[in-house]
Amino acid sequence: MNKTMENKTCARILIVDDELIIRESLAGWLKRDGYSIVTVESGEKALEIISKESFDLVFLDIKLEGIDGIETLSKIREIVPEMPVVMITAYGSINTAVEAMKKGAVDYLLKPFEPDELSLLIEKILTSKARDLENLYLKETIKDRIRFDRLIAQSKNMQGVFDLIKRVAPLECTVLITGETGTGKELVARAIHSHSQRREGPFVAINCGAFPEQLMESEIFGHERGAFTDAKEQRRGKLELANGGTIFLDEVGELSFKMQVNFLRVLEEKLFYRVGGSRPISLDCRVIAATNRDLKKAIREGIFREDLFYRLNVFSIHLPPLRERKEDIPLLARHFLMKFSKETNKHVENISRDALDLMMIYDWPGNVRELKNAIERAVVICRGSQIRPQDLPISVGESNKREGPDGSTKLLPLKEIEKRYIKQVLDDTNWNISLSSKVLGIDRSTLYKKIKKYNLKH
Amino acid sequence: MEKIPSPCIGINPIKLKDSSFLQGLLKEIKNSLGVQTKIITVLNDIEFAYHEGRGQYYSTRILEELNRLTPDKYLRVLAITDKDLFIPILTYVYGEAQLDGRAAIISTNRLMPQNRSPKELMKFSSRIIKEALHELGHTFGLTHCRDKRCIMHYCRTLREVDEKQTKFCFFCETLLMDKLK
Ligand SMILES: [Zn+2]
Ligand SMILES: [Zn+2]
Secondary structure (H helix, E strand, O other), rough: HHHHHOOOOOOEEEOOOOOOHHHHHHHHHHHHHOOOEEEEEOOHHHHHHHHOOOOEEEEOOOOOOOOOOHHHHHHHHOOOOOOOOEEEEEEHHHHOOOOHOOOOEEEEOOOOOHHHHHHHHHHHHHHHHHHHHHHHHHHHHHHHEEEEOEEEOOHHHHHHHHHHHHHHHOOOOOEEEOOOOOHHHHHHHHHHHHHOOOOOOEEEEEOOOOOOOOHHHHHHEEEEEOOOOOOOOOOEHHHHOOOOOEEEEEEEHOHHHHHHHHHHHHHOOOOEEOOOOOOEEEOEEEEEEOOOOOOOHHHOOOOOOOHHHHHHOEEEHHHHHHHHHHHHHHHHHHHHHHHHHHHHOOOEEEHHHHHHHHHOOOOOHHHHHHHHHHHHHHHHOOOOOOOOOHHHOOOOOOOOOOOOOOOOOOOOOHHHHHHHHHHHHHHHHOOOOOHHHHHHOOHHHHHHHHHOOOOOOO | OOOOOEEEEEEEOOOOOOOOOOHHHHHHHHHHHOOOOEEEOOOOOHHHHEOOOOOOEEEHHHHHHHHHHHOOEEEEEEEOOOOOOOOOOOOOOHHHHEEOOOOOEEOOOOOOOOOOHHHHHHHHHHHHHHHHHHHHHHHHHOOOOOOOOOOOOOOOOOOHHHHHHOOOOHHHHHHHHHHOE
């Protein structure tokens, strides 16, 4: 398992004070702030727990029975030098507090504290800690060469993909990228583009399965005014827009047979015409295609042209599914965690061991995209600083069974899928109706009706 | 049909010099939480929580008494005082609540308007509503929220209080509604 995922701490605060009333009132206040709090009444107990558990911040009273605050501080610094310690001091002992600062305390607070001062101080300490972690992470990714453009991976097979990208990028040839949905085919195409001689030009992507045939034709080639009923204006197609750059044909296996023929001609002649046009336009863009389909099988079935396949498949890159490179999961999970906790401005800093274990055994049919969505959702739902298994929208028992009882992948009616999906969301949220209805994008009463209709049970 | 007793939040004003905001507050709480509100008298005064040395009232002690004395039929109890409140570790608090508990208290002491102009008075009652919903939010297990516009955001200054909305953000609301259902 990835080393960098370990020895990370959960946002917890330790309070060391011999006065019960201080421990309780500070703990109560900080709990309402959402932190998880541990309190102890002596330096000895503090050292004992610190040597076993990890904290993001320690509040340490200067005056303690037994070993005093200053000595406790020195010992804490020996055990965990990076753990921030804030001294709590009474009015009479400011000099000692200054001494503590010299010994490595990050700050001190005079009892009683101003509430705004306390909250500012905690925020300052915790954000600078988060920033340190992020810097450390960036340095590690660069050092370990686990980042290539916007792709992140350390597994052997993905390192192989990075090498292929570097080799093919400077060439002009057509590239065919294969892999399941969510494996990052477009990111690979973009990486090729940004390492090619055409990097200053545009990168234009088009999903070949997104439009019916006639629209597709005009999307790709553009049209002249009056070419068909709705063609009120002349319009440039994606091939023209990609002029000087790269065109990315996603889901190329979905192209209609007629479009396949058109495309083949374009690739052979390096020219194309707008729909309804007679002026040839020369093709000046690199073509990268991608598919999650088995094109060789499609050729055998007669739905994909073999000649087009060979035109596209001059150089091919296959992206392995996430389940075949599980060593990348912790790395990717952490990357998305950083991204989303920054975007949502939430202090979610790590993933619990249990949650990570769950991610490692799950088989991720939706690949990296599914992982990304799962982390985004978990960051949003998560109430503490750590993602726990219940924050993840995955459960291993159910979701890994992608095949029917006879071992084949069954095609199911929409209703059945709706029923199963609602059940899954309900189970994943522990039958939290509000949350489930928000996830499903329907209101609570509709959800109740569907639960009744499908006779779903907790 | 069987009559289901509707849950109710008891509001306990304690010797307020100015109680002009009370009816508005009851209405806002009812609207925001979807729970009935009612004026009740659990505590007549809070002198038992007075601290000689600090000249303030110890809010945690008051919460214990509120929780102990409020009849079970009340889902929550919110006390309102114009005295200044404190907890031992802090110089003052605007209010306090038992996290995931039953009792909450707010003080109008530091929310007072600068003058009696209608605009300042509006601000004053809106601050009270925000603090009341914030503390009640804590009793439903909500912790502070990073969304600056959310009721559950912890405000360091009155200005921040004035800037936040009288609304729970999407996530706080979701969590709250789950507790309330
Ligand atoms: Zn609060
Ligand atoms: Zn919120």
